Amino acid sequence: MSHRLKTYITLFSVAGLFVCGSAPSMKTTDDSPSEQYSALPTPLPFLAPPPIDPTPALVDSQSIVEKAVAAAIDSVPAYRTLPEEPLDYRDILNPDRSVGGSLSQGTIRQGYLRNAAALSVEGDHHQIIERHRQRNTRYGTAELVGAIERAGREVHDQLGGAPLRVGNIGFRSGGPIPWSASHQAGRDADIAFYVLDEDGASIPAPDLIEFDDDGRSHDPPLQFDVPRNWALVRALLNDPEIKVQWLFISEGLKILLIEHAIEIDEPRELIDRAAKVLHQPTDAAPHDDHLHLRVGCARIDRLEGCLNWGPQWEWHHWHEPNLLARTRQLQRAFDDPDPEIRLQALQFLRDISSPYAPEVALQSGIVDDDEAVREKAYEVLDELPIRTDAGVHMIAQSLERDDIENRHRRVLYRALRDARSDTAADIAFARYRRTDLDDNERMLAIDALAHRMNPRLVPKLIDALGEETSPVFRERLALQLFRLTARSDDVDWSAQSLNEVHAQALREWEQWWKKKKPDPDRQSMLLDMLAQYGVEKWEQVDAIDDLIPLLRTADPHIAYNINRVLSEWTGRWVPRQWDHPNDGYRFWTRWWNRNRERILDDTPRPWDSL
Numbered sequence: 183m184s185h186r187l188k189t190y191i192t193l194f195s196v197a198g199l200f201v202c203g204s205a206p207s208m209k210t211t212d213d214s215p216s217e218q219y220s221a222l223p224t225p226l227p228f229l230a231p232p233p234i235d236p237t238p239a240l241v242d243s244q245s246i247v248e249k250a251v252a253a254a255i256d257s258v259p260a261y262r263t264l265p266e267e268p269l270d271y272r273d274i275l276n277p278d279r280s281v282g283g284s285l286s287q288g289t290i291r292q293g294y295l296r297n298a299a300a301l302s303v304e305g306d307h308h309q310i311i312e313r314h315r316q317r318n319t320r321y322g323t324a325e326l327v328g329a330i331e332r333a334g335r336e337v338h339d340q341l342g343g344a345p346l347r348v349g350n351i352g353f354r355s356g357g358p359i360p361w362s363a364s365h366q367a368g369r370d371a372d373i374a375f376y377v378l379d380e381d382g383a384s385i386p387a388p389d390l391i392e393f394d395d396d397g398r399s400h401d402p403p404l405q406f407d408v409p410r411n412w413a414l415v416r417a418l419l420n421d422p423e424i425k426v427q428w429l430f431i432s433e434g435l436k437i438l439l440i441e442h443a444i445e446i447d448e449p450r451e452l453i454d455r456a457a458k459v460l461h462q463p464t465d466a467a468p469h470d471d472h473l474h475l476r477v478g479c480a481r482i483d484r485l486e487g488c489l490n491w492g493p494q495w496e497w498h499h500w501h502e503p504n505l506l507a508r509t510r511q512l513q514r515a516f517d518d519p520d521p522e523i524r525l526q527a528l529q530f531l532r533d534i535s536s537p538y539a540p541e542v543a544l545q546s547g548i549v550d551d552d553e554a555v556r557e558k559a560y561e562v563l564d565e566l567p568i569r570t571d572a573g574v575h576m577i578a579q580s581l582e583r584d585d586i587e588n589r590h591r592r593v594l595y596r597a598l599r600d601a602r603s604d605t606a607a608d609i610a611f612a613r614y615r616r617t618d619l620d621d622n623e624r625m626l627a628i629d630a631l632a633h634r635m636n637p638r639l640v641p642k643l644i645d646a647l648g649e650e651t652s653p654v655f656r657e658r659l660a661l662q663l664f665r666l667t668a669r670s671d672d673v674d675w676s677a678q679s680l681n682e683v684h685a686q687a688l689r690e691w692e693q694w695w696k697k698k699k700p701d702p703d704r705q706s707m708l709l710d711m712l713a714q715y716g717v718e719k720w721e722q723v724d725a726i727d728d729l730i731p732l733l734r735t736a737d738p739h740i741a742y743n744i745n746r747v748l749s750e751w752t753g754r755w756v757p758r759q760w761d762h763p764n765d766g767y768r769f770w771t772r773w774w775n776r777n778r779e780r781i782l783d784d785t786p787r788p789w790d791s792l
Contacts, residue, residue, distance in 0.1 A: 267507040271515040274508065275526045284324040286367045286483045287356070289491045290476065293367025295356035299324040301348060307334035308346040311374060311389055319359055322351040322368035325480050329424045330371060333417040337376070341410050343384030347374035349472060363466075364476070367488065373473045375435075376410035384410065390471040395434025406435060408442045411473070415439060416448070418475060419455055425500075427492040429460050430474035433780055436460040440788045450792060455497060457789035464754055464777050487533045502537060509538040513546065521552035528558040532565065540568045540597065544576040548590070560593045568601040577601070578609045588622070595626040599633065607634040611642055621652070628658050633758050635666055635746075637702035644691045653678055663691075664739035666704075668711035708747060711740065721751050723781055730770045734763040741766070752781065 273279060285296040298321035303310045308331060310320055321327075334346035349372035352365045364370045374387035380403055391399045397406030418426055431439075439460065443453050462468050479488035484501045485508050494500045515527035528547055531539035539562050547559025568574060577598050580586070586594070598606050610630035613619065619627075631639070643663040650656045653676045660675040673687040695702075709720060715732070717725045729748065733741050742759060745766050749756050754773060760766035 263503075264507045264510070265503050267504075267511045269508075269511065271511050271518075271527060272523070274512060275515070275523065275530060281482060281486055283482070284322075284368065285486055286323045286369055286479060286488045288367055288487065289489045290364040290367050290370055291491065293356055293489075295321060295323070295352065295354070295368040298322065298352075298354050298356070298368055299327040300354075301327045301330060301351060305331060305334065305345070307331070307338040308348055309386065311347050311349050311387070313389065314349045317350065317359075317361075318354070319350040319352055319361075319365070320348070321354045321356075322371060323477075323480065323483065325423050326351070326369055326371060326475075326477055329418060329421045329477070330373070330475075332421060332423075333414055336417040337410055337413045340413055341384075343407075343410060344376065344386040346376070346414065347387040348372070349374060349390055364491075369477050369479070369488075371475045373414070373475055375471075375473060376407035376414065378405040378407045380404075392471040393432075393435060394470070395432070395437070397435065397438050406438065408438050411435075412439045412442050414473070415456055415460065416443075416452065419452060419459065424480075425478035425495075425498040426459055426475065427478050427490070427495070428474065428476040429456075430463050430466075430469040430476070431460050432468040432470035433462045435470060436462065437788060444788055444792070453789060453792060455495070457787075457792075458493075458495065462780065464752075464773065485534065489535055505534070505536050506538055508534075509536045509542060513542050516542075516546040516550070521550070521555055524550060524552065524555045525558055528555065528562055532558075532562050535566060537566075537569055540566050541570065541573045541576060544573065544580055548580060548586075556590075560590050563597045564593050568597055568603070568606075571603050571605045574598065574601050574603045574606045574609060577606075581613065591623065592626060595623075595630045599630040604634075604636055607631060607636055607639055610634075611639065615646070621655075624655070625658070628655065628662065631662055632665075635704055637666070637698075637704055637707075639666060640695055640698075640702065644688060644695065647675065647691075648680070648684075648688045661739065664737075665742050666707075668707045668739070668743045669694075670737065670739060708743060711743060712747070723751055726751070726774055726778075726781075730767065730774060733760075733770060734767040745770075752777070 281296075283297060284299050287294050287296065301308070301310065301320045301322070303315055303320065314320075330346070330348060337343075337346065350359060350361055350365055351371045352368050353359060356366050356368055359365050362370070362372075365372075372390065374390055375393065377385060377387045377391060377399070379385045382405070384407060385404075387404075388402065391402070391404055393399050393404075393406045397408065398404075399406070415429060418424070418429065440453060440457060443456060476492060478490045478492070478494065478498065478500070481501045481504060484490075485504055490500070509531060512527045512531055515523050518524060524547075528539075528543065531542060536542075543559035543562040547562065548556055550556050550559065568577070577594055581591070581594055595610075598610050607630075610627045614624050614627035614631075616624070616627075640663070643659055643666070647656060647659050647663065650659060657676040660673075664670040671687045671690070673684055675684070677684070698707075705720060709717070712722075712725070712729075715725065715728055717729075726748065729744050732744050736744065741763055745756060745760070746758065748754070748770055752773075756766070756769065760769075
């Protein structure tokens with residue numbers, strides 16, 4: 183490998199600026215001076231792949247990486263310097279270390295709290311709702327509790343009126359609460375809406391009161407206080423101490439708030455944020471009786487094992503430079519002679535889900551002298567996705583080793599399958615084409631292509647179909663081609679030998695591909711498929727009722743693509759492939775019945791015209 187390639191692989195893995203991603207937004211709310219962009223004067227040895235004798239396939243993959251990195255270099259104006267990591271790896275791993283302050287751990291559905299902050303039952307501008315007081319669910323992170331107090335004060339200072347009323351936050355130690363699936367890590371809070379009585383006077387919300395889309399409640403007769411509720415949203419969105427991920431609320435009440443914000447001429451950027459963050463859940467109650475605030479992990483919490491659940495909006499800073507600095511420090515634990523320390527370092531990286539943990543596992547863990555450390559490294563690879571081309575390159579190097587057990591080799595191929603880099607497909611395909619590998623490994627390489635939907639694989643798959651002698655491999659290659667192109671043929675590719683029927687099919691495939699070039703488009707392929715079912719344009723959501731039954735009746739490659747189309751159209755995450763066709767059909771049937779009316783409602787939204 184050239185020195186230039188090693189240097190830039192390291193630079194780009196450090197900055198997270200590979201072809202598979204993009205430069206982090208410079209628009210943040212809590213950057214410290216050490217986290218600003220600046221030139222990176224010297225390459226860091228951290229994450230540099232270990233040397234290995236190249237093979238032709240590896241040389242090919244390196245060439246692909248070098249071209250990708252060279253293209254990225256031209257588009258990136260600067261690199262990110264790492265913030266200082268104040269702790270030595272021994273300090274980080276010290277079980278008796280005290281972090282200080284509140285600490286949110288895990289996710290909002292599987293998490294807990296340490297040193298929780300308590301929201302006072304009666305504050306100057308807030309109150310815990312009476313029936314929630316006996317639950318003792320007023321504990322959260324210091325950042326969340328402080329934000330609620332500040333928001334209540336800000337609304338009062340601007341508009342006066344009744345205090346902010348609050349329901350569940352969480353238990354003192356976090357963990358499950360009986361009234362919600364979330365609220366486990368101190369980063370969720372149920373906040374009652376500000377309300378007006380029949381005379382238009384601001385009064386304390388008697389409870390979590392349901393409002394219709396016009397902002398009216400009939401039992402008791404109250405009015406949704408639009409100005410104060412918008413002031414609450416604005417205060418939370420503008421609070422520099424928190425990262426608002428969601429403000430769950432019904433669609434009708436959201437519209438009232440956005441219309442008011444437009445009417446009073448709020449900044450466009452603030453309205454854009456509100457339009458994204460104010461959200462009616464698609465898999466829970468509509469939240470027409472309270473505002474559910476969810477915030478992301480604070481910096482210290484994230485470095486200690488707080489895991490964000492939900493979107494990471496581009497206007498916030500999500501501490502990846504800090505995570506990289508901590509990961510680099512823990513990488514140094516692999517110079518420690520004590521294998522227990524090295525094992526703890528991997529476990530810590532796994533617990534905090536460091537985006538760079540797989541690279542550490544590949545570079546240092548799987549080659550460790552200690553068996554327990556090696557096993558832990560493969561666990562990390564099996565659980566956390568590789569995000570960089572450098573990591574994918576290290577998989578290619580690792581697969582060249584002849585001392586890896588088959589079960590570990592399978593882990594490497596699964597990591598290749600799930601890697602968030604298009605380079606992974608090139609490496610997987612190159613390994614499938616290696617005739618010096620046994621059939622089991624070549625099949626693992628094909629399986630690593632299972633969800634790669636890059637059209638540039640099409641000609642490679644067509645060529646491979648015409649050259650492959652194994653019926654089993656041909657059948658798998660054909661399935662991948664059918665999935666990728668969302669089209670198929672009537673040929674039995676599992677036949678013992680190729681004949682004129684196969685040759686004709688290959689010619690038709692080549693002709694079809696020639697028409698698609700020079701700019702093949704995966705979406706156009708999907709539209710060609712959907713046209714068979716009466717779909718005329720992309721995101722034609724009124725066709726979803728007709729598409730869902732296909733999940734259990736259509737050919738496998740059609741059902742696979744329908745599932746992906748439904749996910750993209752609705753924004754609902756689902757597995758790329760269901761264990762059984764009925765599983766996908768049942769899920770989408772239930773979900774669509776619950777969300778059909780809202781999604782099919784084509785009434786213009788106030789934020790659409792901004």
